[in-house]
Amino acid sequence: MSARWIHFLGLFIALVASTEVAQSTEVFPSRPITLIVPFAAGGPNDVLGRIVTDHMAKTLGQSIIIENVSGAGGTIGSGRAAKAAPDGYTMVSGNLGSHGASYAYYPKLGYEPNSFSGVGMVAGTPNFIAVRKDLAFSNLSQFVTALQEHPDKFTAVTLEMDRTEILSACYLWRPQA
Numbered sequence: 409m410s411a412r413w414i415h416f417l418g419l420f421i422a423l424v425a426s427t428e429v430a431q432s433t434e435v436f437p438s439r440p441i442t443l444i445v446p447f448a449a450g451g452p453n454d455v456l457g458r459i460v461t462d463h464m465a466k467t468l469g470q471s472i473i474i475e476n477v478s479g480a481g482g483t484i485g486s487g488r489a490a491k492a493a494p495d496g497y498t499m500v501s502g503n504l505g506s507h508g509a510s511y512a513y514y515p516k517l518g519y520e521p522n523s524f525s526g527v528g529m530v531a532g533t534p535n536f537i538a539v540r541k542d543l544a545f546s547n548l549s550q551f552v553t554a555l556q557e558h559p560d561k562f563t564a565v566t567l568e569m570d571r572t573e574i575l576s577a578c579y580l581w582r583p584q585a
Contacts, residue, residue: 436496440471444492444500446485448478456530457501482506483517490519500524535573555580 443461447453454476461472477485482502489500511521537548545551555562564577 437468437470439497440473441468441496442473442475442492442498444485444489444498445474445476446478446482446489446500446502446506447476449476453482453501453503460501460530481510481513483510483514486510486524487518490523501530535576552580 441464443457445454445457454474457474461474465472475485477488479485482505486500486502486506489498492498507521507524510517537551539545539551543551545554
């Protein structure tokens with residue numbers, strides 16, 4: 409796993425439930441579109457979703473409804489999107505945690521990873537590692553070396569277990585071959 413992978417932890421991906429719209433004779437969109445945000449209202453994914461859908465609505469000349477369906481690291485809302493009619497009127501927003509790491513955390517998601525097709529990256533959020541100022545590390549390489557030599561002397565904190573930050577910590581703490 410490289411630094412590039414860590415850089416994409418905040419990846420926000422818009423996904424479409426189906427590509428059948430392109431095959432339809434109907435003028436698209438002829439009715440409102442729903443964007444399922446699988447996180448609580450007011451959070452980063454919700455705010456970004458609202459910014460993007462505001463522009464989409466103006467461009468498409470059609471309303472876009474935001475539906476916040478939070479829970480289980482984004483998998484409840486994503487599951488609802490996966491079960492939506494395959495008509496292109498339901499989209500889901502997400503990030504690397506909800507549409508990447510969730511497959512490792514939840515063995516019974518209720519949908520398959522290939523239920524979605526990525527159509528674009530909306531934003532990237534850098535993640536960082538912070539250590540106490542009184543520690544003698546001036547760069548990540550020094551920290552990782554110390555961590556791997558003395559894993560019992562360090563702890564990590566993350567908001568929830570089903571977030572990509574914990575995967576990063578597990579990666580850094582992994583035994584070296």
